[in-house]
Amino acid sequence: MNNEQLILGILEEAHNCGISPLLKTSLIKYLYLLEVYLAEECQGKTTPNWEWKFLHYGPFSTNVMKDIDTLETKKKIITIPSTSQENGKDCVLYKITDYQRTENLADLKVSVSVQSRIQADMKRYQQNLTKLLDYVYFKTNPMRNARPGDILNFTNCIKKNPNDYRVIQMKKISSKAIKEARNKLRILIDIRTQKSIIAHGSYDQVYYEGLNMLDEEPLDTGLEGQATLSD
Structure with missing residues (x-):
């Protein structure tokens, strides 16, 4: 596979x-992520298809832009003038020409895991360019430092290989220690229960009848007049 095929593969x-x-911008960042994932598959022992530099707001490659322009000249991709939904500025969108038969990443012998990661990124970020830029800028190894x-x-x-993680052997707790811990926990629960009873008191039938009386209509005492309170 050559560089132009990779660009068409990402668009596909x-x-x-x-x-x-x-x-x-999205096209360039997805091509960069493709390079990152391909490098990870080879444990970093690979040469990227393009030279990438930290320019402006993240990774950029002038060679990628040259290849995109070449594909446009060959009429394999078309550009669509548009307006950004985020800032209202003029922008350009890229897509494969309608009559162009293009191979996807699997057709280009890119591993299933790499293809799945690219697809997941596209579904995750979709039209959210800000989150895509944040991911590329802050969470990819080549951009660190x-x-x-x-x-x-x-x-x-x-x-990362799961086999590289060290297995931590947990110390086995004896049956005696477990029993002692349970007894201590039971004592603490009993103490807490007793404190709760002391704080709230015990509620008998008289208590609940009193609450019901408070909720009822006022009693008719038959008393009328005014009461004067003095110190």
Whole structure:
């Protein structure tokens, strides 16, 4: 597979995920994520298809833009003028030409795990460019410790292997210790119960009858007049 095929493959995945056409920025970031995931599959022992630099608000590749322009010249992709929903600025959307038969990532022999991750990203971020940029900027290895203008390093893209995690052996608790802990817990529960009884008192039938009387209509005493209270 060549670079142009990868670009078309990403656009095809976007079409299949129902988020086509793509903003130029989104297209570039998904291509960057594809590079990251491919590098992780090889434990960082790979050469990225494009040179990426930390420019402006994240990873960018001038070579990617050249390849996109080439595909547009070849009429394999088309551009659609539009207006950004987030800031109202003019923007350009990219999609595959209607008559173009394009291979998706699986057709290009990209592993199922990488394809699934790209599809998950597309469904997760969809039209939310801000969240996509945050993910690319803050949560991908090549961007960590990178400074503006740096060429991004993909050798630290190491996919974590569950076998690398150290198993922690928990100390077995004896039956005697468990029994003692249960007894102490039971004592604490009894003490708390006794305090609750002391604080609230015991409620008998007279108490509940008194509450019912308070809820009833006022009693007719037959008394009339005014009462004067003095100190």
